Amino acid sequence: MVGILVKNPNDQISIIIPTYNESQNILNILKSIKNNLPKNISAQAIVVDDNSPDGTGKIVDDYLKNLKKITDYTIEVIHRKTKDGLGSAILKGIQQAKGDMIVVMDSDFSHPPQIIPKLIDSIKKYECDIAVASRYIKGGKIENWSVKRKLISKFATIIAKKGLGIETKDPMSGFFAFKKNIIKELNIDAIGYKILLEILVKTKNITIKEIPYTFQDRELGSSKLGIKTILDYYKSVWKLYRYGKPLEKQEKRSSVKFLSKAARFYTVGASGFAVNYLVSLSFAGGISDMWYLHANVIGIIASITSNFILNKAWTFGDRDFRLKKTISQYGKFAMFSSLGALVQLGMVYLLVDSAEISYPLALILAVMTAAFGNFVLNKKWTFKEKLVS
Ligand code: GDD
Ligand code: MN
Numbered sequence: 001m002v003g004i005l006v007k008n009p010n011d012q013i014s015i016i017i018p019t020y021n022e023s024q025n026i027l028n029i030l031k032s033i034k035n036n037l038p039k040n041i042s043a044q045a046i047v048v049d050d051n052s053p054d055g056t057g058k059i060v061d062d063y064l065k066n067l068k069k070i071t072d073y074t075i076e077v078i079h080r081k082t083k084d085g086l087g088s089a090i091l092k093g094i095q096q097a098k099g100d101m102i103v104v105m106d107s108d109f110s111h112p113p114q115i116i117p118k119l120i121d122s123i124k125k126y127e128c129d130i131a132v133a134s135r136y137i138k139g140g141k142i143e144n145w146s147v148k149r150k151l152i153s154k155f156a157t158i159i160a161k162k163g164l165g166i167e168t169k170d171p172m173s174g175f176f177a178f179k180k181n182i183i184k185e186l187n188i189d190a191i192g193y194k195i196l197l198e199i200l201v202k203t204k205n206i207t208i209k210e211i212p213y214t215f216q217d218r219e220l221g222s223s224k225l226g227i228k229t230i231l232d233y234y235k236s237v238w239k240l241y242r243y244g245k246p247l248e249k250q251e252k253r254s255s256v257k258f259l260s261k262a263a264r265f266y267t268v269g270a271s272g273f274a275v276n277y278l279v280s281l282s283f284a285g286g287i288s289d290m291w292y293l294h295a296n297v298i299g300i301i302a303s304i305t306s307n308f309i310l311n312k313a314w315t316f317g318d319r320d321f322r323l324k325k326t327i328s329q330y331g332k333f334a335m336f337s338s339l340g341a342l343v344q345l346g347m348v349y350l351l352v353d354s355a356e357i358s359y360p361l362a363l364i365l366a367v368m369t370a371a372f373g374n375f376v377l378n379k380k381w382t383f384k385e386k387l388v389s
Helices: 026-036 056-066 086-096 113-125 147-164 195-202 227-242 254-283 292-315 323-353 359-382
Strands: 012-019 042-049 073-079 101-104 130-134 141-143 176-179 208-212 214-216
Touching: 012 026, 012 086, 026 042, 026 056, 026 113, 042 056, 042 086, 056 073, 073 086, 086 101, 086 195, 101 113, 113 130, 113 176, 113 208, 130 195, 147 195, 147 227, 195 227, 254 292, 254 359, 292 323, 323 359
Parallel strands: 012 042, 012 101, 042 073, 130 208, 141 214
Antiparallel strands: 101 176, 130 176
């Protein structure tokens, strides 16, 4: 019987190989990948080169000119103009990938091509969505890294796992395979080196399997890991940490939310003192020679205004500055501020005169009480929040 060979769509894979100054490695790795591909699979290798000064991109172009076309293994190069980082290079490659399954790997032989079939197999056999080549599970290891480099990697891994709640043992791996459709709906930022981490954080309900391998430090060329890479890493972790958590949703305990807003309100109040003081002084002598009481009125208005703006935008996170609404809020805020001043005066008088408490202590108690009252009133009436939510 003559069968018709119909290829399962899963049998087309794309392999993304980012390069920057890998002239000594690139052709060898492309050949080694080809030799290690499983049978019955067609692969598209995509080299993403960032205009490497050592001519890596051109080396591949020249190689392709003389290569006779093999249908089951095609190679193409994406030339980017500038070195925009590993993560975005990989993303660029993914966007051009035709395969339903994608493999991402380095070009410097740190990621042994012999592992590729295992990654592909585990996606097919176990029907998982991502297969991660892992240094940190049983059977995996790192060869020839300095203690310092190992520590940096371990530390970064712990941050990712604890900070972002990741269970994968090696979320910092740059060697992994996945089904392309799992990232279809995602908005990938691709800051820094660690695109896998971003995929792990942003995907939901996916299955992940880790395959052990030995990471070998490169023999040729040099690593691009520098201080910028590390800073970018923390920037991306911070961004991922806040991912899907708008300001209000970050803290669920209502008592904590209430207190943290009260703390902001007090902080703003303290800044208001400074504004009041500085504006009053500068109008009564600094920038004009106003009568000191007039200058003080300007100082008070200035501090109420700055308090209002800071509390609106920062304490209560209300960024709706439409004129009518803002003016009406400002009116209430100013009214409560005056009320607060009256409460403060009355309380100081009572405490000092009737309760015989010392003036400094009475002042502190009165300011705290008035500020707290102001906070509660403004929360409820000016910014229309539930008192405790
Ligand atoms: N296009 C492009 N643009 N490629 C880049 C860039 C860039 O800005 N920076 C690095 N590369 C390429 C390199 O040419 C290499 O193929 C690969 O990305 C990894 O870069 P290395 O500089 O060799 O990285 P490393 O060995 O120090 O760091 C690795 O460590 C991780 C494990 O901790 C990365 O390779 C990760 O993939 C790996 O998971
Ligand atoms: Mn490397």
